[in-house]
Amino acid sequence: MEESKKKAIISVVGKDTVGIIARVCTYLAENKINILDISQTIVQEYFNMMMIADLTGKDKPFSELQEDLRKLGEEIGVEIHCQKSEIFEMMHRV
Numbered sequence: 001m002e003e004s005k006k007k008a009i010i011s012v013v014g015k016d017t018v019g020i021i022a023r024v025c026t027y028l029a030e031n032k033i034n035i036l037d038i039s040q041t042i043v044q045e046y047f048n049m050m051m052i053a054d055l056t057g058k059d060k061p062f063s064e065l066q067e068d069l070r071k072l073g074e075e076i077g078v079e080i081h082c083q084k085s086e087i088f089e090m091m092h093r094v
Contacts, residue, residue, distance in 0.1 A: 012040075017047075027069065033057065034053065038052075069081075
C-alpha cells in the first residue's frame with residue numbers, strides 16, 4: 001500500500017462543547033488509528049478540527065470507520081467527515 005493510501009483526513013465541525021476532542025480521539029485509539037497531525041480552532045463558539053490519521057493498524061473496513069465517525073458526530077452534535085488522503089488530495093489540487 002502506498003504511503004498516502006494508509007492515511008485519512010478527518011474533519012470535525014460544529015458548535016463547541018466539552019469533550020469533542022476526547023470522544024473522537026478515544027474512538028480512533030480504540031480502533032488502532034494513530035493521529036499523525038492535528039489542528040483545531042474555535043472561532044467564537046464554533047469548533048473546527050482537522051486530523052491526519054494513520055490507518056495502518058485499523059481492523060475495520062474504511063467504510064465502517066466513516067459511518068462510525070458520522071454517527072459519533074451525530075451523538076456529540078458535530079459533523080465528522082473522513083476520507084482517504086489520496087481522494088482529499090485529488091479534490092483539492094489547484
